[in-house]
Amino acid sequence: MFEHNDPNRIQLNSNGQLRHFLTTEGLSRELLTEILDTADSFVDMGAKQIKKMPLLRGRTVVNLFFEASTRTLSTFELAAKRLSADVLNLNISTSSTSKGETLKDTLMTLEAMHSDMFVVRHADSGAAHFIASQVTPHVAVINAGDGRHAHPTQAMLDMLTIRRHKGSFEPLKFAIVGDILHSRVARSQIHALRTLGACEIRVIAPKTLLPRHIEAMGVKVFTDMRQGLKDVDVIMMLRLQKERMTSALLPSESEFYKLYGMTTEKLAYARPDAVVMHPGPINRGVEIESAIADGPRSLILDQVTNGIAVRMAVMSMAMSGQMVEKQLQQSASAAH
Amino acid sequence: MNIKIAGGRVIDPSQSLDKICDLYISNGVIAALGDAPAGFVPDSTLDATGQVVCPGLVDLCAHLREPGATHKGSIAQESQAAAAGGITTLVAMPTTSPIVDTPAVAQLIQDKARAAGKTRVLPMGALTQGLAGEQLSPMHALASSGCIAFTNSRRPIRSSLVLMRCLEYAATHDLLVVFQAQDAELAGGCMHDDTTSTRLGLAGIPEAAETVEVARCLMLIEQTDARAHFGQISCERSARMIMEARERGLKVSADIAVHHLLLSDSNVNGFDSNFHVIPPLRSQLDRAGLRQALLADGIQAICSDHQPHDPIAKQAPFAATEPGIAGLETLLSLSLMLVEQDVLELPQLIAKLTWEPAQVLGIQAGTLAPGAPADICVFDPAAHWTPSAATTRSGGANSPFMGMELRGQVTHTLLGGTTVFQR
Numbered sequence: 001m002f003e004h005n006d007p008n009r010i011q012l013n014s015n016g017q018l019r020h021f022l023t024t025e026g027l028s029r030e031l032l033t034e035i036l037d038t039a040d041s042f043v044d045m046g047a048k049q050i051k052k053m054p055l056l057r058g059r060t061v062v063n064l065f066f067e068a069s070t071r072t073l074s075t076f077e078l079a080a081k082r083l084s085a086d087v088l089n090l091n092i093s094t095s096s097t098s099k100g101e102t103l104k105d106t107l108m109t110l111e112a113m114h115s116d117m118f119v120v121r122h123a124d125s126g127a128a129h130f131i132a133s134q135v136t137p138h139v140a141v142i143n144a145g146d147g148r149h150a151h152p153t154q155a156m157l158d159m160l161t162i163r164r165h166k167g168s169f170e171p172l173k174f175a176i177v178g179d180i181l182h183s184r185v186a187r188s189q190i191h192a193l194r195t196l197g198a199c200e201i202r203v204i205a206p207k208t209l210l211p212r213h214i215e216a217m218g219v220k221v222f223t224d225m226r227q228g229l230k231d232v233d234v235i236m237m238l239r240l241q242k243e244r245m246t247s248a249l250l251p252s253e254s255e256f257y258k259l260y261g262m263t264t265e266k267l268a269y270a271r272p273d274a275v276v277m278h279p280g281p282i283n284r285g286v287e288i289e290s291a292i293a294d295g296p297r298s299l300i301l302d303q304v305t306n307g308i309a310v311r312m313a314v315m316s317m318a319m320s321g322q323m324v325e326k327q328l329q330q331s332a333s334a335a336h
Numbered sequence: 337m338n339i340k341i342a343g344g345r346v347i348d349p350s351q352s353l354d355k356i357c358d359l360y361i362s363n364g365v366i367a368a369l370g371d372a373p374a375g376f377v378p379d380s381t382l383d384a385t386g387q388v389v390c391p392g393l394v395d396l397c398a399h400l401r402e403p404g405a406t407h408k409g410s411i412a413q414e415s416q417a418a419a420a421g422g423i424t425t426l427v428a429m430p431t432t433s434p435i436v437d438t439p440a441v442a443q444l445i446q447d448k449a450r451a452a453g454k455t456r457v458l459p460m461g462a463l464t465q466g467l468a469g470e471q472l473s474p475m476h477a478l479a480s481s482g483c484i485a486f487t488n489s490r491r492p493i494r495s496s497l498v499l500m501r502c503l504e505y506a507a508t509h510d511l512l513v514v515f516q517a518q519d520a521e522l523a524g525g526c527m528h529d530d531t532t533s534t535r536l537g538l539a540g541i542p543e544a545a546e547t548v549e550v551a552r553c554l555m556l557i558e559q560t561d562a563r564a565h566f567g568q569i570s571c572e573r574s575a576r577m578i579m580e581a582r583e584r585g586l587k588v589s590a591d592i593a594v595h596h597l598l599l600s601d602s603n604v605n606g607f608d609s610n611f612h613v614i615p616p617l618r619s620q621l622d623r624a625g626l627r628q629a630l631l632a633d634g635i636q637a638i639c640s641d642h643q644p645h646d647p648i649a650k651q652a653p654f655a656a657t658e659p660g661i662a663g664l665e666t667l668l669s670l671s672l673m674l675v676e677q678d679v680l681e682l683p684q685l686i687a688k689l690t691w692e693p694a695q696v697l698g699i700q701a702g703t704l705a706p707g708a709p710a711d712i713c714v715f716d717p718a719a720h721w722t723p724s725a726a727t728t729r730s731g732g733a734n735s736p737f738m739g740m741e742l743r744g745q746v747t748h749t750l751l752g753g754t755t756v757f758q759r
Contacts, residue, residue: 001598002736007606025535104651124653125537126607134651147655148537187537211534212542 125149155188178238344384349687364753392424392711404433409731422713572625579634644732
């Protein structure tokens with residue numbers, strides 16, 4: 001009963017090309033590699049004096065952010081502008097919207113303005129899937145973070161950063177550290193790393209910050225940093241929200257820092273050439289020591305640079321996937 | 337008015353009856369089975385050849401949405417849906433607006449139901465005033481105004497002292513207390529806490545959200561010797577605790593919503609809000625355990641837990657949608673899947689939909705015994721049909737079973753000898 005097709009198929013057109021980017025789950029290794037290759041070419045372009053290219057010229061991209069964001073919103077905006085799109089930024093606080101109704105209404109209003117792409121951030125898991133299921137055909141949806149579910153562009157910029165530093169994924173061991181329970185970044189990283197062939201993926205957190213049966217996602221679970229970081233090549237830190245202290249998940253920031261904060265002492269547990277990543281914004285002295293965040297083994301600023309390139313890549317790929325789909329449907333109806 | 341229902345397979349678990357025979361109705365009451373009573377001349381005859389004739393279904397939990405939420409459903413609409421589903425008695429939840437904590441609201445619901453005239457609606461009263469979990473509701477007055485049982489729904493009674501007082505007071509008047517057991521804080525999520533919730537990033541509701549509250553209630557039921565029922569349990573562990581309590585001699589029973597016997601948390605894959613229900617769809621192990629409990633008589637009844645919604649209530653990201661499935665019209669057909677899947681024999685299933693829930697409530701219903709009101713469901717066990725939003729009689733078309741071909745369809749429903757539904 002209800003043997004549905006893979007719900008993540010909605011991301012692909014009939015040729016198997018990207019038309020929305022909602023999650024890294026269920027996408028093939030070839031497709032993820034294509035995103036990385038495309039992004040790679042944009043990284044080099046960003047270093048040039050003239051940074052624009054016309055891939056989205058005449059297109060309207062709406063950044064629809066129901067959650068506050070500075071970094072993600074600005075890199076999406078910059079990415080769209082470098083692709084020559086017209087960009088509309090909308091910051092809509094969820095607290096002022098009633099459940100569901102407003103999201104659908106907002107969407108319908110924006111559609112009436114003939115937008116071509118929605119970049120969506122929302123506090124509810126599944127919001128991007130919901131929007132992709134509701135939009136007019138040929139409008140692309142890019143997930144800029146939905147609840148605890150997925151943040152696929154963040155995961156792919158992490159993958160790009162890793163590939164540019166380490167060359168490949170297969171021989172490497174990864175550790176994701178911190179608030180796994182609430183992290184959409186961790187989930188998207190895990191799916192991407194598995195598909196790209198990572199040798200081993202670990203999560204390290206106290207039990208209050210580990211979702212139930214996370215091992216079913218193909219990771220090894222550790223609650224101790226010394227054991228969890230042993231032989232690790234890449235350490236991916238997560239952001240810790242202050243409200244975790246008040247919701248009985250953690251006793252204090254200082255205790256968390258002592259046990260799970262990335263310090264010079266703990267970095268020594270990992271491989272000597274291990275690198276440290278963080279999706280930002282960082283809480284110095286809570287998740288990470290300043291000496292590490294600013295040190296030679298930190299890739300944090302590379303992540304930001306690569307973020308623009310990855311967002312340009314998925315935006316141009318999704319738009320092109322929608323165009324191909326439109327042409328396929330037109331030729332199919334012409335044949336009838 | 338004399339009616340003969342001829343040639344059907346009559347299944348009445350209250351009399352351990354399962355045979356092809358005629359059934360005679362006189363003046364709204366079952367007159368006889370098998371041989372016609374002396375001098376019986378039928379005014380009309382219903383040919384039930386190839387069909388099953390059973391007592392009208394008794395549904396222990398339905399939300400009729402009136403008063404207060406008539407954009408989702410109304411007593412008239414939901415009564416029609418019930419009749420189309422072969423349901424002749426249903427228990428309406430007190431979570432209306434205003435809440436059923438005064439005799440006036442209880443009366444209003446019954447008046448509207450009588451005016452609709454399609455099914456018997458038994459309102460449940462609030463266990464505490466305003467369902468706030470603090471002051472006892474006027475249970476005796478509510479019972480005198482037709483409230484069949486008392487519940488606090490899923491609203492918490494945080495004080496165990498208040499809960500114990502509720503049970504003591506209900507026991508004083510021999511009133512049935514119904515628990516929809518749920519620890520409010522543990523139940524803060526929107527789906528079963530397991531691998532699917534982890535993967536989808538949806539906040540989980542652990543089993544303990546139910547089992548902790550079942551355990552607390554059982555201890556207080558034991559202490560007070562009250563008569564209690566657990567509605568819509570979702571965990572195997574709850575069923576086992578209730579079964580053990582029954583073996584210890586506690587006056588407790590339980591029911592389960594039909595969708596919990598058919599679906600599991602893995603169905604949520606894809607964020608389809610039609611699978612958003614509270615209590616959440618649990619694991620496949622729970623589903624298997626609950627089916628066992630049904631067979632082992634640990635669970636007495638299967639209900640619809642009917643919760644109609646307007647379309648917009650389900651059009652949002654999963655967690656932001658309102659929980660619930662509209663299920664009056666599909667209760668029988670979905671339950672019949674349990675026969676198809678060899679979980680229960682047909683008479684055992686009919687018992688869980690008629691006689692046993694009537695026994696839970698202590699009412700004269702769910703039986704075809706001579707002298708009982710002629711509340712009867714006639715269904716074609718072989719008929720195929722597909723529920724759809726266009727044809728549903730309920731105010732809500734929110735069901736994951738919409739568009740799915742089901743087997744077994746009600747052809748006639750009689751309420752006190754009057755045909756209230758006919759296909």
